[in-house]
Amino acid sequence: MGTGAEVRGPQGAATPEQGLLFTSDVPALEEGVGYRGPTACGAAGVTYRQLDYWARTGLLEPSVRNPSGSGTQRLYSFRDILVLKIIKRLLDTGVSLQQIRVAITQLRERGVQDLAHITLMSDGASVYECTSDDQVIDLVRGGQGVFGIAVGSVWREVEGTLASMPSEKAESPGTGDDELSQRRRARKTS
Known part of the structure; x- marks a missing residue:
C-alpha cells in the first residue's frame, strides 16, 4: 500500500510498542469453526453478490471450506469475516x-x-x-492519514x-460436508 502499493509503517519499519489504539486482550479462536455466506455477509455488512465475486476473483476465499462442487457451502472463518x-x-x-x-494480500500473511x-x-x-501510536501520529502530522481503522475494534465488533449467529464445525471431506451430500448418501443406502 502506500505509494509502493504495500502495507507498511509510516517510517518503513514496525515498532514493537503497543499504545492506546492497540489492545492485547484478543481471545483465542476455535479451529475449524465456520460461518456460511449469509452469516458472513450480515456480520461484515456486505452483499452476497460482493462476497461471491470476491471469492471467485481470489480477493478473499473462505478458509474453513471452499466449495469444490455443487451442493457444498462456503464456510468463512472469524478471520475471514474480520478481513471482509x-x-x-x-x-x-x-x-x-x-x-x-x-x-x-499483505494482511493475509499475518497471523490472526x-x-x-x-x-x-x-x-x-x-x-x-x-503498529504503534507514534506511527499513527507521524502519518497524521505528515498529512497522509485521513482516516484510520483500528483492527482490534473491528475484531470486537x-x-x-x-x-x-449460527456457526458450524467443518467436517473432513467425505463425512457429509453439507445437507445435500447427506441426503444423497441417505438415498444411496435406502
Missing part, C-alpha cells in the same frame, strides 16, 4: 479495490493475533499499516455480531 469487514470499511472510504487487493494490533490509516488512495 475491513474490506468493506476501506471501500466505504473510497480506497480502490486494486489497493485493497494489495493490502489484503497480529491483525488485532494493527491500525490501518489511509488518505483515500494509499493504505498504511501502523465482529465477535459481538457473530456471538448471536
Whole structure:
C-alpha cells in the first residue's frame, strides 16, 4: 500500500510498542469453526453478490471450506469475516479495490493475533499499516492519514455480531460436508 502499493509503517519499519489504539486482550479462536455466506455477509455488512465475486476473483476465499462442487457451502472463518469487514470499511472510504487487493494480500500473511494490533490509516488512495501510536501520529502530522481503522475494534465488533449467529464445525471431506451430500448418501443406502 502506500505509494509502493504495500502495507507498511509510516517510517518503513514496525515498532514493537503497543499504545492506546492497540489492545492485547484478543481471545483465542476455535479451529475449524465456520460461518456460511449469509452469516458472513450480515456480520461484515456486505452483499452476497460482493462476497461471491470476491471469492471467485481470489480477493478473499473462505478458509474453513471452499466449495469444490455443487451442493457444498462456503464456510468463512472469524478471520475471514474480520478481513471482509475491513474490506468493506476501506471501500466505504473510497480506497480502490486494486489497493485493497494489495493490502489484503499483505494482511493475509499475518497471523490472526497480529491483525488485532494493527491500525490501518489511509488518505483515500494509499493504505498504511501502523503498529504503534507514534506511527499513527507521524502519518497524521505528515498529512497522509485521513482516516484510520483500528483492527482490534473491528475484531470486537465482529465477535459481538457473530456471538448471536449460527456457526458450524467443518467436517473432513467425505463425512457429509453439507445437507445435500447427506441426503444423497441417505438415498444411496435406502
